[in-house]
Amino acid sequence: MENDKEITSELKGLINILNDGKEGYASASDTTESTELKGLFLNYAAQRSAFAEELKAHLAAHGGESENESGGVLGALHRTWIDIKQALSSKEDSAILGAIETGEQAAIDKFDAVLDHPETHADHIELLQRQRTAIREALSEIQTYHHRLENINE
Template structure:
């Protein structure tokens, strides 16, 4: 039973951070004036929403639920995504991208913690690894845009 509680706790935390990412990307998409970034942010927002839904299925299979659709308490900490709000108010792409990088790094750290215990997450380990890989790819793309935006601003 303790293992199941740990699974539920880990999955809830991951769903929360995915919801934070979904909201952060959606806000960034609405704020940036760069059409390319708008599209990328909207795509990643949808991706995070789909990932959260996949994890909710596993959460339900373990007897847990996630009633939170807009991020978590961790989100208060993590809402570096909401530091995006400060970045968004400036409408500067470099600031928006920098805040997103911070949020994605935090998401990867959260996934890494869960993946560190494959014995706990055996029935959904492949799913966690797939999500983590996709988030890492998104991070790489966002970092590339960030570095270009910073260079352009100098």
Template sequence: MESNKEIISDLQELLAIVNDGKEGYESACEVTDKIELQGVFLKYAAQRAGYAEELKSHIATHGGVGDNESGGILGALHRTWIDLKQALSSKEDVAILEAVVTGEKAAIEKYDKYIADYQDHADHMQLLQRHREGILNALKEIETLLVARKA
């Protein structure tokens, strides 16, 4: 079994990722002038804030501290939402949506990594699966919006 320290580290990494997503969605909302997109971005920013609180609770359960309110300290390696900043400067909805898709796919990959490690994460597996499903649903909605704007 993985040590508590490693489980805490895994959960902190997911916390950084959901906070990156929250920040990305908030930034995207501020830049776009489309009411429809603002609503979608705010919805998913709030979702990620909720996920962050749930992860903090599980980190505390394992004796760790989940005080990360902003994105990851791991730099560009894990902060694929950094692409969003470049897209935001263009203020083009297609570029913003494409950057969001990239960030969501990276988040799903991270969740998949820890979900595959079922034995070590069994006590919070349902939480991880629910978060992954929510991120996947967000990805599908963003991809639908992207396809519509490219048409």
């Protein structure tokens, strides 16, 4: 029972950070004028939403539930995604990409903290590893766009 509490708490934290990412990407998509980035951001927003849904199924299996669709308390802290708000107000793609990089790194750090206890999450460890890998790949792609944009602006 104690194990289920830890599992549900950690899964809720991951769901919150995924929802923060979904919201951040959706906001970034609404703000950028680049069609290429708009499509990329919408793709990652949908991916984060799907990841959250996958984790909600595991959360339910451990007796928890998450009705949260828009991030969490960690979001107040982690809303580095909402540093995106500042970046968005500038409407500069470079600032938006920088804020997204910070948000994605926060997500990876959260996944790493959970993955440090593989025995606790044995029934869904592969799912967590797959999602973490996808977020890492997204971060790499965002960094590539950011570097490309910075080189153009030099």
